Amino acid sequence: MSKNPAKLEQQLGYNFQNPELLERALTHRSWAYEKMPMGAEEEIRGLQNESLEFVGDAVLGMAVVEYLFHKYPNATEGELTMMKHRLVSTETLAKNAQKLGLGNYMQVGRGEEKTGGRRKQALLADTMEAVIAAIFFDSGYISARNFVQKILAEDFREVTPNSSIDYKTLLQEKLQSAKLQPPKYNVVKTEGPPHQRVFSVEAVWDDDSVCAEGSSIKSAEMATAKLALQKLNSTESVKDKS
Numbered sequence: 001m002s003k004n005p006a007k008l009e010q011q012l013g014y015n016f017q018n019p020e021l022l023e024r025a026l027t028h029r030s031w032a033y034e035k036m037p038m039g040a041e042e043e044i045r046g047l048q049n050e051s052l053e054f055v056g057d058a059v060l061g062m063a064v065v066e067y068l069f070h071k072y073p074n075a076t077e078g079e080l081t082m083m084k085h086r087l088v089s090t091e092t093l094a095k096n097a098q099k100l101g102l103g104n105y106m107q108v109g110r111g112e113e114k115t116g117g118r119r120k121q122a123l124l125a126d127t128m129e130a131v132i133a134a135i136f137f138d139s140g141y142i143s144a145r146n147f148v149q150k151i152l153a154e155d156f157r158e159v160t161p162n163s164s165i166d167y168k169t170l171l172q173e174k175l176q177s178a179k180l181q182p183p184k185y186n187v188v189k190t191e192g193p194p195h196q197r198v199f200s201v202e203a204v205w206d207d208d209s210v211c212a213e214g215s216s217i218k219s220a221e222m223a224t225a226k227l228a229l230q231k232l233n234s235t236e237s238v239k240d241k242s
Helices: 005-012 019-025 029-035 041-047 050-071 077-087 090-100 110-114 121-139 141-151 153-158 167-177 217-241
Strands: 184-191 198-205 208-214
Touching (some): 005 019, 005 090, 050 077, 050 121, 050 141, 077 153, 077 217, 090 121, 090 141, 121 141, 141 153, 167 217, 184 217, 198 217, 208 217
Antiparallel strands (some): 184 198, 198 208
């Protein structure tokens, strides 16, 4: 690591009982592959942070929904889902990782270093999730939850059920997390006189699509993205119950 991990612990506001957990959380697979010999797949998996990212994503989600449930007890499921998506988004996590200077402590390979890996949003967000998991394994859920609530404090204040939501970004992130291509928006119909146009916009992704209207192309796209998110969330809910 390019800086003293003790200083990072100070910035995180958390002291690790097992420092090896923090080191693993900060280790990208590109660094592990460079340091270990060919064929040492098991050792490489034990050094890098991908499995911690997986756990951290779940712990983060739980901490966020717990906070939102108590903060907004009368919010609808859809409102809670939208707020959660914004709070756990790559953009939000990367922004807070940058505030902590997390990129300075990441262990990345030479190739990743040359391409600006320490500044990549995806890598910063993944590392943040891994750090959350490291705290979880080091001293349990309460410590991890407290850490999440501290680093997202400003974001928690800004997100409300009535706050302006960028449904297009949320839809793109949701499809990306499901390993699907981003949606394509097509204007399929324009009606009304020049001063009262109504635009119909279709969003197409994978083998699915939805269509909604708006008084401008932008508002129609946003309405379509919102409808697509509702459809995806509804489909997930049905699958979870089956």
